[in-house]
Amino acid sequence: MNPSGNQVMRPEIASSWRRTSMSGLRPESALDGLHIAEFDTASRLMRAAGPVLDELATRLLDTTFCIALADSSCRIVDRRFTDQRTELALNRISAVPGAQFTEEHAGTNALGTPFEVMRGVAVHGAEHFVEALKAFSCYGHPIRHPVTRRIEGVLDITGLTRDANPLFAPLLQRAVEDIEQRLWEGARLSEKRLLRAFQHASRSPCRAVVAIGGEFVLTNRAALDLLEPPDHAVLRDLVSGVTGSVARDLVLGSGAAVHLRAEKITGTADGFLVELTPRARTRLPVPRGRVAENRRPGLDQQLAELSRGAGPVLIAGEPGSGRTSAARAIAASRTVQVLDAADVVVVGEQEWAKRLRSPKPGAEVLVVEGIELLSDALCAGLARMLADDPGVRVVLTSAPRSELPPRVLSLAATCPSRVELPPLRNRTDEFAPIARTMLAELRADLRIAPSALEALIAQQWPGNLRELAGVLRGITERRTAGDITVADLPAGYRDAGRTARLSRRDRAERDAITEALRDTGGNKVQAAQRLGISRTTLYSRMRALGVSR
Template sequence: MNAGAAQVSGAMRAEIASSWRRAGMSGLRPDSGLDRLSIVEFDPDSRLRVAATPVLDALAERLIGTTLCVALADSACRIVDRRFTDLRTERALDRISAVPGAQFTEENVGTNALGTPLEVLRGVTVHGREHYVDALKKFSCYGHPIRNPVTRRIEGVLDITGVAPEANPLFAPLLQRAVEDIEQRLWEGARQSEKRLLQAFQQTARHRCRAVVAFGDELVLSNRAALDLLDPTDHAVLRDIASTAPSSGELARDLVLDSGAPVSLRALKVGGTSDGVLVELTPRSRTRIPRGRAAARSRSSTPDDRLAGLRTSREPVLITGEPGSGRTRAAMLVAGPRAEVLDAADVVVLGKRAWAERLDSVTAGALVVERIELLPGTLCARLVRRLAEGPRVVLTSAPEADLPDVVRSAAAICPARVDLPALRNRHDEFAGIARAVLTDLRPGADLRIAPSALEALIAQPWPGNVRELREVLRTIAERRTTGDITVQDLPAAYRSPGRAARLTGRERAERDAIVEALRITGGNKVHAAQHLGISRTTLYNRMRAFGLPR
């Protein structure tokens, strides 16, 4: 622990001491400068800002003639508004980067009345000397979290700051009343939002032949046509797809429902609502494809369809994907259950010579060579010769972009290739994948994943892909043998849909890029930041904003 952090002692309040420890563990130092904090974009018309603006205006009136400042931060701890009436206060805030768009998390600036209340989920007073970073010690402040009265989620934090060694005891009641006013306005806005969603739903659902579903933050509306068409598990998939609809215009795509019915989907954001989306579904044919025939659900581009088409091929096949994405299962589907299997990871145990002899010993039937990215150059050359000579060979590897140059020669010889997508990118297929895993774990058991639990599972990042999903469901199946799997049956870390379920399309792409960079660099955040071309601080900020484990 550095010298500044060593000041933590029994005389310091417990909540402040804990905050100092968190700041020290994030790599921050007391002498860290705050003049170059990253500034990120935020939505100026967010429901938080709309609800808070009149309250902040009223507070600004009360601040006239003082050197106090009021700051509003969102749930990602980005400052989205601030109010003051003294130019000296404005300059002082600018010098510590307390400006709109700056993220005042504890990782960035240490103990403060925006980031610390978000960590402890309650109001916190921070006196001047209690700030972790020296640049903040001239200020004293009080911050209080703002909860959405409908969802009970934290929407942001309201803070009042003054230039003084001790925070005024009147800060807390003044700010708590302001927070109550903001929460009341959020409640009223939610009611208005629900009314607008209902009006849009009623107007669209007038045509009885059209299936219509409306999704709000805590509300789902469905007409009779949609009830007849949709299975419960479809709602989780539809909500996930609807969340990617653009703010203007519409999202249109084709998909296959859980029942096997192919439909065309049209999703539109509902104006005047926080996140309301209207979804219209039009059947593309009146013939439903049986649920059990998942490989034939009018989705010829799915990985399983392509694998099935390769079973009779005599050419070398390359199957790529992230660890846990089902490469071994895919290889055996193509090669057949009697195929000989060689794993490149066994070179370390067997030695290069013995491994090469096993490779050469397979002269008939099919051969599966797994994890070819681990092969040394000499064995790659040996494998290339075997691909030219026969027998039929199926290779598995990491994504092609991650293959060492020496391995690319073997991959290049394979004319048939199947790239297995990561589970986090298979939202449309997630319900079917989860059901297949459950059936494999508990054949014949009457188990079903409830829509709310499925929604929570779909929203997870799944760094371990299908393998991770299998372990989660295995844990549940050991405790429950029949009935619905609910959110409460899920492990604690998987119960909340988390921030990922509320990301825009652009934010999902950014989140996926970060996950991919961390995978490529083996979790090394310094190297991941370099790979992405951003600072380590920015990487930590984005990971926190997207709910990624740090």
């Protein structure tokens, strides 16, 4: 398709047209009914951009050009005009403050398209996808935060002309640079406010105070005595995503039990003040050995209680999350026989069922691994066995219950006792002790440096504990003493990126998006439909959460 009638379509415009078509928009679509939503008029973007827009509007006096500013969701938050005709023309197409001018809603345009491709783009006349925009010529350029490098918004200049104008690109790029500089100055001001808050809270030498900013951590002497290096990564994770204050009890890496209270520092983008109050003078023991792999508050006690009980038990969790270790913890010192459902394809259903019905002599606990792999007939046979007296204690392991098919859910329901093991990516509080236990088992006298720990915590760990063990084993093959730094990590595990700042809720959202993309083969339109969100919202959340597909 040729938008201009006599020129070949530029690649970036052609790609934009394809994305727009996939969203269901048509060239004849009207733009006079776009939804208008509220926005933050005092955001850091608005504060940084205001003076720059004022100066830019002065330069454009006596022209038909206007300026539009969109935020990080591509919603228009400010406009400046020097000609009333342009203002009226934009009002007719709903290009007004509060309107989301993404490609999904308005087609190819100089706000939505730079937002998608993350670089400056000019769109002239017939290059616009929607007919209502073809009277305009415009250029848009994304605004990146100089510290995080995330897109804070898009700045656009638009005129009532179909012709390209050489003024657009250099004028907008200089304005964007000025806005980014003001964002940087705002970040420095944020650091000063964080320092003042820390100094005020640290006036009492007995208070253990930690100030956490985007790129640094401040601790007073009392906090320094309490914290070990890995604790800093845990504290950062606990405050991520908090908008006000949070209070909770916490066990530090040293075993010290403390009460944590964290509060967002007003006037900072991501500054938090944390106060730690020791709950007792004694230190809690840090579990060692294999049982520590499954450590979380109450889990060790739950497994110990189940080991003293009777009746079947279900242990559910992702592959590599410690299901087998938990099963052996329940068995304790009793003799265990393991029957793996994956062996059905090797020995056949009849032989596998025979082994199920006739445990080996002397076996006291029968562990059936991976019941989600069993057929309907084998599930029914196992359920009948559990209903009768099997003569041994039976422990079943499975994938998370939310992923089990109905036939397996019915089997799982026959177990009155159930344990759900969390994935490693959701066990930030325990990550350092887990890694320390693994290193001890590998007989390596190594310590994980805080920066390396933060990078490891930020990973998704689809292989869970098994994957972490493999990474640490590889490191110990190269060195056996000293600090593990980021440079010692495998290349794919070195970049903490923005996921290191994600809250638990954000990580759950990231998991849902990743799963939807995997199930749809990377098709973002289908993934958005499956998640019940728009394609533009999906793109926005992927950028914010660091999903790279």
